[in-house]
Amino acid sequence: MNCIIIEDDPLSVRIIQEFIRKTNELSLVNTFSNAIDAINTLQDKVDIDIIFLDIELPDMSGMEFLDSLHDHPQVIIISSKSLYAADAFDYEVTDYLVKPITYARFYKAIQRARKRMDRDRLDKIGKNEIFIKKNSTLVKLKYDNILWIEALENYVIFNTYYEKYTIHFTMKAIEQKLPPDKFTRVHRSFIVNTSSIDVIEDNSVLIKVQDGTKTIPIGKSYKDKLMGDINLMIK
Numbered sequence: 729m730n731c732i733i734i735e736d737d738p739l740s741v742r743i744i745q746e747f748i749r750k751t752n753e754l755s756l757v758n759t760f761s762n763a764i765d766a767i768n769t770l771q772d773k774v775d776i777d778i779i780f781l782d783i784e785l786p787d788m789s790g791m792e793f794l795d796s797l798h799d800h801p802q803v804i805i806i807s808s809k810s811l812y813a814a815d816a817f818d819y820e821v822t823d824y825l826v827k828p829i830t831y832a833r834f835y836k837a838i839q840r841a842r843k844r845m846d847r848d849r850l851d852k853i854g855k856n857e858i859f860i861k862k863n864s865t866l867v868k869l870k871y872d873n874i875l876w877i878e879a880l881e882n883y884v885i886f887n888t889y890y891e892k893y894t895i896h897f898t899m900k901a902i903e904q905k906l907p908p909d910k911f912t913r914v915h916r917s918f919i920v921n922t923s924s925i926d927v928i929e930d931n932s933v934l935i936k937v938q939d940g941t942k943t944i945p946i947g948k949s950y951k952d953k954l955m956g957d958i959n960l961m962i963k
Contacts, residue, residue: 729777729841733759734766734793735806736785740827744780744806747834753842754778762786763793776801778841783807783816794819802841858905860886860893867893871910875924875935876944877902879917889938912957915947922957 731754735741741759748754757776760766763785770776781803783790791812794800803821805812806829813824822844823837858874859866869886878885879899886893903913913919920933926941927934933954935942946954 729753729838729845730755730757730775731778731780732757732766732769732776733780734763734785734790735759735780735782736761737782740782740806743829744834747829747831750831751835751838753838763788763790763796767793767796770797770800777845778822778838779803781805783809783812791815791819794821802844804837804841860895862893869893871907871921872923874911874921875937876921876942877906877911877919887937887942908957912950912954914950914954915945918944920944925958928954928958 731748733741733744733748733756735744741761745756745759748756758769760769764787766779779801781790781793783805784807785793788796790805790807794803800819803819805816805821805824806827807824808827810824810826816824822841825833825837857868857870860869861867869888873888875887875889877899878887880894882896882898883894884897884899884902886895899913899917899919903911903919906919910921910923911919912922914933920935924935925933926936928946931946931951933944933946935944
């Protein structure tokens with residue numbers, strides 16, 4: 729995790745730098761004695777994961793610094809006073825350490841930051857893609873690349889433009905895992921990506937594939953839902 733230090737006390741800077749050096753998970757990008765210089769670095773979109781931030785700083789306080797950012801990386805406050813803690817957590821800081829700090833307490837804050845980062849990554853992944861097991865490996869499928877999903881006895885087949893992936897799963901379980909704003913069930917045996925639908929006929933949807941067109945039946949009990957899920961304009 730890339731990090732920066734914003735701290736005007738030289739002794740505190742040396743301690744934090746040493747703690748970072750001891751921690752394999754961390755890489756120190758830069759150190760700043762004031763918040764203004766740090767803002768300029770963040771505006772340059774440097775990939776920063778954690779900010780170690782003091783509260784009492786020259787020209788701009790740590791709180792004013794947080795106020796100035798629309799979206800900030802994880803922040804770990806390191807302050808000589810505990811009285812700012814309640815206000816700091818209003819900014820969703822990851823942790824608040826009171827000087828003098830020990831390495832054990834510092835490392836606990838880093839583990840908290842790691843867990844939050846992992847959770848955020850999983851949330852982000854879940855919005856855009858799914859992992860499918862193929863033999864002994866996991867293959868990432870972006871939702872936009874999935875054309876339709878088809879049931880086959882105790883298996884389901886993920887159909888993309890170039891490949892098929894068969895996994896042991898139920899349609900009901902798959903339907904619950906997929907985002908409803910992207911996928912809709914049109915038949916007991918079919919789930920389609922609504923953006924891949926090319927034509928809707930009376931009782932079927934047509935999807936373009938490499939060698940032509942795939943025709944998928946629409947079940948009577950699913951037709952109304954399909955009409956509600958697409959961007960339908962009728963004069």
